[in-house]
Amino acid sequence: MAATAEQRDVPAERRGWPEQDAVVRLQDALFRGRELIESTLSTLIREAAGSAEPVPVTHTGRSELADAVAQVLDKGGRDIAIALTEAGEFTDAVLGHLNRVPAGLPVRVLCTATAADVHADRLSRFQERPRTEIRVTDRELRAALVVDGTAAVVSGTAAEGAAVVIGDVGTVQALELLFACVWAGRPRLNDQLHFGPRLRSELGRNVLRQLCSGSTDEAAARDLAVSLRTYRRYVADIMRELDAGSRFQVGVRAIEFGLVSD
Known part of the structure; x- marks a missing residue:
């Protein structure tokens, strides 16, 4: 659940702790940016669903989820960002196709503590690859796969289907920014496990x-x-x-x- 404005305010007891106050102000700014990006993403998906014109957004059912993940992964040539926010169909589909990622391609994986615990062995093995880093977050974030800033697969809501495939570059780049906001300062998987x-x-x-x-x-x-x-x-x-x-x-x-x- 997202924090309220009151919960994000700096408590009186912490005033006078300049280092922590600065961090809280930065987190607040990132949080507000995150809200704006998520709102933009939701709006685009809703508009795409009701539009008669061709749009770079498609909805994917459960049976097509694994293929959609594989197709987007195969486009990777620069970098890949992955958010695994729960142990479920989307996470299983992504983890099941990580062997398609070319060796040496930069990969950042952001996962919840639950996903890190459930899939600790698979994630730890994948982390041994060069140029791969895995971090853990306790924040809410849609599970997503973002490739080269040009294509993405995002876990869907009940109304959207199992996943949403996005080819709109502006929206994909907004997803990358959202990912970066949450990625910053998160502990590494090895730290979490220890x-x-x-x-x-x-x-x-x-x-x-x-x-x-x-x-x-x-x-x-x-x-x-x-x-x-x-x-x-x-x-x-x-x-x-x-x-x-x-x-x-x-x-x-x-x-x-x-x-x-x-």
Whole structure:
């Protein structure tokens, strides 16, 4: 779920932390740009669906999804950007065709923590290829495959079908920009896999966000519906996993590793 404007504001407790304030302002600007790009993408897809004129957007059913992914991958000659936001049909189709990517072609893969855990072995093997980097995000983003800034396959909604194939260069480049906004500062797959159990759990990530927001222990425990004792135990474990000597340092490390977002 996207953060509200109030949630994106800098908490009073964090004023006076110039480094973190600057990061929050940058994240806010990227978040607003992301909203604009996603709105533009949705508008183009809706217009394409109702247009009688030929448009560079086609809708793909489940049976055609794998072929659509293969055809777009085969166009790759410069670089490939992949967003895998869930373990599902789109992710399976992309992972099943990664062997089509020419050796040495730059590839960036951005995946959710869930996808990283479920497909850790396949992603780790793929990451061994030269010029391949995989990062992990906790942000919402449509699963997508973007090739050379000229063609893309995007996971579809219930009304759009299994996927949407986009050949409009302007829209594809907007997708690349959206990808870059989320890619920046995200932790690498190897870092994600090496995090301890607290930071890899949903509750652990929520505790980390509370820590970075400056909430008191009592308020944070209440918001997360856990006991104060449980909350503080998670805090202690997270500090140990991040090798942080103070709560302030937890916030610094969280930003460094891309563990907190809007």
